[in-house]
Amino acid sequence: MRFHLIDRVDAYEPSKYVRARKLTSLSEDYWEQDGDGEPAMPPPFVLEALCQAATWLIMISTERAKRAALLSIGSVDWHGDVRPGDVLEMVGEVGSFGGETAVVSGHVSVEGAKILEAQDIMCALIDADTLADLEDTKRLQDMLTRAEAQ
Amino acid sequence: MADVDSAVKEAVVEALALDDDEVTPEATLMDDLGAESIDLLDILFRIEKSTGVKIEASDLGDYIQGGIPDDEFSDNDEVISATGAAQLHKVMPQTDPADIEGKLKADEVMTLFTVANLVEMVKTRSNGAG
Numbered sequence: 001m002r003f004h005l006i007d008r009v010d011a012y013e014p015s016k017y018v019r020a021r022k023l024t025s026l027s028e029d030y031w032e033q034d035g036d037g038e039p040a041m042p043p044p045f046v047l048e049a050l051c052q053a054a055t056w057l058i059m060i061s062t063e064r065a066k067r068a069a070l071l072s073i074g075s076v077d078w079h080g081d082v083r084p085g086d087v088l089e090m091v092g093e094v095g096s097f098g099g100e101t102a103v104v105s106g107h108v109s110v111e112g113a114k115i116l117e118a119q120d121i122m123c124a125l126i127d128a129d130t131l132a133d134l135e136d137t138k139r140l141q142d143m144l145t146r147a148e149a150q
Numbered sequence: 151m152a153d154v155d156s157a158v159k160e161a162v163v164e165a166l167a168l169d170d171d172e173v174t175p176e177a178t179l180m181d182d183l184g185a186e187s188i189d190l191l192d193i194l195f196r197i198e199k200s201t202g203v204k205i206e207a208s209d210l211g212d213y214i215q216g217g218i219p220d221d222e223f224s225d226n227d228e229v230i231s232a233t234g235a236a237q238l239h240k241v242m243p244q245t246d247p248a249d250i251e252g253k254l255k256a257d258e259v260m261t262l263f264t265v266a267n268l269v270e271m272v273k274t275r276s277n278g279a280g
Contacts, residue, residue, distance in 0.1 A: 071191065096195055098206045100206050
């Protein structure tokens, strides 16, 4: 099973920052009930969405040569719940980018309100061609960044 | 730029969740303080954040070996040669070449690397970067 939690990469600057978004839908199968019985996105999925945005930045910055494997996260703060229909906006900024590791900090917001903030997400950069078909990755990147329409 | 000695110490204390007084200059990062390879990445990132000096994990090995080719640094069994032991003494002055030559395996040299050695490396890098 593959969980794609990015619908669009709206803006990026290689090795600097990325802004991406995800429209949530009740038809997706990750919802769990909160204390009031209302569906809420499990917080680790919100964090995963931010990490996926950061991974796309790394793939784009390395022309898809590298993918990111999570090593550690300095800190995470949660500020609110995500409900079905919310549009998540992920913003990631690079703190460090080398040949072996990258460190990104960022936040996820809904309608301008911060839902999650994460500092110092550290990941190892792994050769992408051992993990996925690079042509498939390129097609997905073009779709997410709307490169084909430009 | 932050004082290198205190920046390195703080990075090690925070990355390994140690008490201040445990991180002495002569403590070896891996054997004495228990750092694993992922901890080294964390330490190097914290140093980069506070000092602006960027060091990759692979740079540590290159710095220790000092550009000496593998076949001169160690013998066919990957045990450190006289040339290798002399180089190690340069970057890790606390080591005695007589204890290393013909005895230490090349893949064990990082176990001798101390907090003071890391401070010296960061200083060397920061001077080199201008």
